Amino acid sequence: MSDLRETKKKYEEIPIPEELHQRVEEAIRNSEEKRKAEQKIVRIRRKKKIVKTVAAVAGFVVVFTAVLNTNFVFAREVQKIPVIGNLARVLTFRSYEEEDENLQISVEIPSIETIEEDMTGMTDEINQEIYHWCEEYANEGVERAKQYREAFLSTGGTEQEWMEHNIKITVWYEVKASTEEYLSLAIKGNENWTSAYTEDKYYNLDLKQKKLLSLKDLLGENYIQIANESIQSQMSQRTEIEFWEPDQGGFTTVSDDTKFYINQNGNPVVVFGRYEIAPGSAGQIEFEITDGTEEKKEQEETQEATEETTQDITQETDTQYEDNFSVDSSAVADFANEIKNVVAAQDLSALADLASYPLYIGFSEGGISVNTKEELLELGAERIFTPELEEAVQATEESSLSPSMAGFSMTKDGRPNVVFGVTGGRLAIQGINY
Amino acid sequence: MGKKQYDRIVNYIVENQNKFYRLAFSYVRNQDDALDVVQNAICKALDHYTALRNIEAVKTWFYRIVVNESILFLKNQKKEYLAGEENYADGPYIEKKYEPMDELFDQIDQLDEEVQKIIKLRFFEELSLREIADVVQMNLNTVKAKLYRGLKLLKQNIQEVDL
Numbered sequence: 001m002s003d004l005r006e007t008k009k010k011y012e013e014i015p016i017p018e019e020l021h022q023r024v025e026e027a028i029r030n031s032e033e034k035r036k037a038e039q040k041i042v043r044i045r046r047k048k049k050i051v052k053t054v055a056a057v058a059g060f061v062v063v064f065t066a067v068l069n070t071n072f073v074f075a076r077e078v079q080k081i082p083v084i085g086n087l088a089r090v091l092t093f094r095s096y097e098e099e100d101e102n103l104q105i106s107v108e109i110p111s112i113e114t115i116e117e118d119m120t121g122m123t124d125e126i127n128q129e130i131y132h133w134c135e136e137y138a139n140e141g142v143e144r145a146k147q148y149r150e151a152f153l154s155t156g157g158t159e160q161e162w163m164e165h166n167i168k169i170t171v172w173y174e175v176k177a178s179t180e181e182y183l184s185l186a187i188k189g190n191e192n193w194t195s196a197y198t199e200d201k202y203y204n205l206d207l208k209q210k211k212l213l214s215l216k217d218l219l220g221e222n223y224i225q226i227a228n229e230s231i232q233s234q235m236s237q238r239t240e241i242e243f244w245e246p247d248q249g250g251f252t253t254v255s256d257d258t259k260f261y262i263n264q265n266g267n268p269v270v271v272f273g274r275y276e277i278a279p280g281s282a283g284q285i286e287f288e289i290t291d292g293t294e295e296k297k298e299q300e301e302t303q304e305a306t307e308e309t310t311q312d313i314t315q316e317t318d319t320q321y322e323d324n325f326s327v328d329s330s331a332v333a334d335f336a337n338e339i340k341n342v343v344a345a346q347d348l349s350a351l352a353d354l355a356s357y358p359l360y361i362g363f364s365e366g367g368i369s370v371n372t373k374e375e376l377l378e379l380g381a382e383r384i385f386t387p388e389l390e391e392a393v394q395a396t397e398e399s400s401l402s403p404s405m406a407g408f409s410m411t412k413d414g415r416p417n418v419v420f421g422v423t424g425g426r427l428a429i430q431g432i433n434y
Numbered sequence: 435m436g437k438k439q440y441d442r443i444v445n446y447i448v449e450n451q452n453k454f455y456r457l458a459f460s461y462v463r464n465q466d467d468a469l470d471v472v473q474n475a476i477c478k479a480l481d482h483y484t485a486l487r488n489i490e491a492v493k494t495w496f497y498r499i500v501v502n503e504s505i506l507f508l509k510n511q512k513k514e515y516l517a518g519e520e521n522y523a524d525g526p527y528i529e530k531k532y533e534p535m536d537e538l539f540d541q542i543d544q545l546d547e548e549v550q551k552i553i554k555l556r557f558f559e560e561l562s563l564r565e566i567a568d569v570v571q572m573n574l575n576t577v578k579a580k581l582y583r584g585l586k587l588l589k590q591n592i593q594e595v596d597l
Binding site: 023 | 440444447448451452455456459460465469473476477480481526536537538539542556557588
């Protein structure tokens with residue numbers, strides 16, 4: 001019988017297959033991918049030499065350690081992004097090794113490798129530039145965060161509370177237009193403590209000449225005049241936005257600093273950030289500057305369109321309402337009255353015509369959603385026109401219906417009820433509950 | 435915790451992959467299965483890397499995972515075998531290659547699960563008793579006792595093998 005030592009030798013002589021290394025790598029890779037998909041934030045600390053003479057808080061030091069990420073994930077769920085041309089992507093990011101806990105700011109920016117993969121055909125130079133811009137954007141964000149932190153701490157906040165803020169700066173880019181001659185890129189960011197305020201930065205690259213394009217380059221010597229005219233005229237068309245007067249801080253003129261990107265049509269689109277020329281509720285405002293000819297065509301087209309619609313003005317149903325609050329009470333009362341008549345007559349077809357789809361029906365045994373008139377008809381008048389519902393509808397005082405965000409509710413004691421409101425500009429039934 | 439820890443775990447695994455392979459092999463006794471076991475173990479480990487509280491304990495932590503995966507693999511295999519007996523229609527039953535080692539090795543395989551773990555970790559992987567205690571999650575004295583018992587069963591001269 002061999003002894004343990006010999007057996008051990010046998011053990012050590014167990015041959016290692018070539019494949020082992022592969023399998024190990026594979027397993028690691030799979031797990032990395034899983035991790036990246038789940039992870040959105042990685043702590044970063046910036047390397048900075050700040051000597052704080054103010055006592056306890058230690059200076060923070062951060063070291064960048066680039067980690068290769070070669071995957072990128074589509075779809076950003078934190079913020080809705082208008083899809084213009086290429087999709088905005090959430091890309092993987094450089095991760096940073098922590099050295100000090102105090103800053104507690106997380107940053108996510110696309111990694112250079114991802115940029116390379118994404119921007120096929122671009123030179124390394126350009127990719128580096130893009131990366132650099134993202135970094136810059138992130139740095140500025142970090143600066144803002146730090147300032148905020150200082151203010152926070154100096155007004156009595158504790159480190160603990162700061163940590164709970166979970167400051168996160170996320171940077172990504174969106175390709176606005178990409179041709180052989182030029183590349184127009186928007187660097188966007190999100191700083192989660194400033195309630196979704198983002199200011200985009202735009203870089204318009206002339207690929208042949210390797211320089212950044214200016215409005216002048218695109219619109220010519222007269223660029224200021226051309227742009228101003230276009231913007232002014234668009235402003236007057238956009239009546240839904242209450243642009244500020246020039247003396248209130250509103251739009252005066254474009255300049256060399258005016259932000260713009262180039263869209264797929266090759267036209268510059270001037271962008272004004274929130275609160276730049278109008279109240280914040282309007283958000284970021286964009287104006288496409290086309291040269292004269294296109295605009296004129298547009299004007300002609302809109303003229304034709306308005307001529308057509310004026311003929312319809314006699315019909316009430318074409319009145320466009322913005323929301324439930326902008327409907328005048330007589331229109332509300334009329335609509336409610338219609339509903340009453342329809343319910344009294346148990347006319348399911350007419351009811352279906354008054355509804356918008358998808359229409360929610362909250363049966364007591366469980367709510368469903370019908371997507372078309374036919375589906376509603378299938379349910380049958382008996383199921384819909386219950387005696388309780390009829391009672392509730394008839395009991396409603398149509399002249400005293402008051403608007404709410406959810407709509408107007410026709411009911412006696414709360415349930416059952418019929419809810420209608422503004423959908424697609426007109427009044428329509430949105431839900432029936434039992 | 436976080437990236438740093440993760441990377442260190444990955445490094446540790448990559449550096450010691452041969453050891454883990456051999457240990458798995460000592461259980462499953464063939465190449466393909468051993469590869470599978472190692473891969474599974476790595477996946478399990480990295481998926482739950484946050485469970486590792488202290489990076490210093492990565493060794494025993496990972497060994498534990500490898501051992502458990504090996505044993506799990508065998509159990510599943512046995513289940514499949516038993517279930518498979520009824521399903522001849524599934525095609526030819528391919529006999530799994532069972533690598534012969536020496537007698538003692540086979541005898542070790544016969545030992546009960548806990549004792550076997552301890553013997554293997556001690557003599558093949560040269561873990562300290564403390565480390566073994568961590569891997570098998572028993573206290574030190576229990577480990578010693580089982581170790582001696584195992585050696586007795588294997589009829590090994592306790593003096594000979596330096597404990």
